[in-house]
Amino acid sequence: MLDWLSDNRALIAAALIILILVTFIISIVIGKRQTRLRAKDEVFGDPQRTRGGWYWALCGVCSILLIWFYFSWGVGRAYFPQAANEMCQIAKLDEAVSPIAASLPISSRYFKSTLLVARNSDQLVRLQSTLPQDAFTEAEQTELNELIDQTRQLIVNSSNPENLNQEAQAQLLDLSAQINELSAELRGGYDNFTPTEEALAQPKWGVTTTEIPILPTTSKGMLFDQVAASAESIASSFVKVRNKIPANDTLIADIKERISVLKEANEAGSFDERTAETRNAYVKSVDRIFKRLDDGLIFPAESLGVVNTAMTDLESAKQEARGSLGIIDAIFFPGAGVVKSKTQCTEQGSARWLPKPTDVVATFGQLANPDVEGGGGYRGFPLLWWKWLPVADVVGFLTPDWIADVWPGEYARHAADGTIEPNTKDKILAFAQGETDLGSIPMLDGHIWDSLFRVLVALFLGIVLGVPLGLFMGVSKFFKSFFDPLIELYRPVPPLAWAPLILTIFGIKDDGKIFLLFMVAFAIMVISARTGASGTQLSKIRAAHSLGSTDRQIMWNVIFPNALPEILTGIRIAIGVCWGTLVAAEMLAGTTGVGFIENIARTVSDYELIWVTILIMGILGLLFDLMMRWVIDKTIPWRGKG
């Protein structure tokens, strides 16, 4: 069932999108009608006007989903499930001809030869103008100037069509003809192509981590795949063509000679260190430019014209063969489309970092699957599940070992026959170390639970210690003055700034994170309890005194309930802040937790997983807040009515 859902996610998305679209339109219609109905009996500015309006909420949710579906290419995949595969084949052709296109004014503005001429000429001019006069003798300077002029002559010769290497010309003509054949092939249509069994057996788009199936699954794709294969060999021949012209042969020999003479002079002469360096560097620069020009990569512009024409024609043949796919690409696949890199085709644009809603759900399903052996969970740990927790573990955690140490008597020694008879002290030690079998209790388990557990324990400690301290600080000069500086000094530091220190001291396990969160929760609870306590009306306290309460009774019966609204608000804030801090702390260190999952997902750029963790955190945060709001409504109905 789940596999079927997973395989047919495009189909499901197609149905969902229609449903969402219809809901979207209906909600707008209802909203419009309701607005018209109520237009008269509501005054602008009346807060009652914001009541209700579920249809607009629905409309908002639908628009978010639609935007998500669209920009994640979810719409495109739902209605054109083959599009990405075909775009991949076209991308293959683009990749194959890219070496040719790169040297023509197709993928850049100029011929590559033009750029080479421009760059090398510029550099020669600069070199000539920066000739270091104090490093070379007069004669050498003349020599170098001549050398540079000769090098420039290489460019001039190569650019002249009359000098064009005959063999190269023949090769270029031949390649153009081959490219034209490709164009013809593309124009010839794809009716007689059928995709291979192997291609059809590939997993569908988006089902595996490779995303887009690479072998062509449609006849159109077959055509492009085949053309791309031929184009690849043409391109590899193209990059080997060189314009080595006879007119340059003597020049080259001469330049080589002059350079080696200069180099020898550099080595033989006894110059001071700086001069030697300058001389060497200069000669080397000249040599570098010369070697670049010696490669025969500069062609006269006219000679490449035929290739350029052939390539332009190939491009238009490609567009023709692509047909409607071009429009679909432009409309439904925002961004740079599909790009083929070495081994795979990838989605470029918003879809690269924004996974499709259905894929996020599928990834979530995979994570939520408690069957860890069956590939569920994350890193061998379920997302949220339960397990049998031995009671002894809890007892061992809570009971300190020194209880056994201070017990009167000695630990058992091994007897003469090599046996050990444990006495009471040993048994207490075993108990304190959690080695006594006390049965098991069901306990929650998994990444989410680990995160929750850390927050809850820290929050519990923060409340239990922070609230009493805060209350006393609200009513006692000693407590206020003694603890105020301590708390005010550590509180303003962002919790994450403490993290490196605390994780070092307490270790990267739960202890460190719990302590970090405890610090956060503690400060918030102290401050809110204190505000609540010091906000108690004097008349209430006086009334309580006159009614015969002791100080302790006033603390518990007047000051505490009076501070309760502030305390609960404090808890609500503390939960939010702890949750935020926890995720960041888990990203810093640890091996479980929601933040841990996101951190790993980040390092491997698994955007689906990143989004899943973001959604989990958002939903849990929302649940916390709703729960606290409910608790506040239920426990302190008198709030603000005193």
Added chain:
Amino acid sequence: MADLVCNELNMTFTNPQTGDAVEALKNINFNLSKGELLSVLGPSGCGKTTLLNLLAGFLNPTSGEASLGGKHIDGPGVERGMVFQQGALFEWLTVSKNVDYGLRMKKTDAATRKELVEKWLDIVGLQGFGDTPTYQLSGGMQQRVALARCLVNDPDVILMDEPLGALDALTREKMQSLVLELWKETGKTIMIITHSVEEALLLGERLFVMAPRPGRIHKEYRLPFAERGLSESLRDIKQDSHFGEVREEILTMIWNMEEEIMGRA
């Protein structure tokens, strides 16, 4: 025997910033016998609340002594019940929990508590409101709860600081009757501070008019209206010509004091 006695009571406040001293009370001497009903009147700032706070034990006098039944007043105590202007009710408790607060602090057993709460709610006219949260009550009802909460502790003296100040005229009149009724029925010593001359006349067997700067008792009256209020309607008393005369006299007195303050300022 349970006499409330003030002997040469002085209270001076010192402003901690400027060091200025304010003589809030100077040479206060009076003796209130058990069962007497005293109302205190005076212009704003003449030290009425300060006097009450001294008697309640919330403040310590600079010099002099206050005692109740021969016992020196030092700190708040159950024998001196307080009713504040704004209920000072515990809004997180229900009406009956508010009323039996004092009993719970004394650890009285539940049955007695229940009985007493019902009795007092009945007397102040709040029968059936026991389980209502106090924030759902009207202002007048809240003051009734405050009265019941104070009376349930059976104090010797009841000290009230403008207890009816925040109520509307009609509710106020009803509450005035209630105070008189309680006075008669319980025979408690009651000291009531008010801003309203009429209220002071109606709710004062004895009446102190205080004067400011330094705060002192300017004039004392002994009045028949409270006694009459037990049998007659309060509205009729207000029509009485003697009532009118005294009222005019006191009003002029306070008016002159206010004028003096203004002139000095």
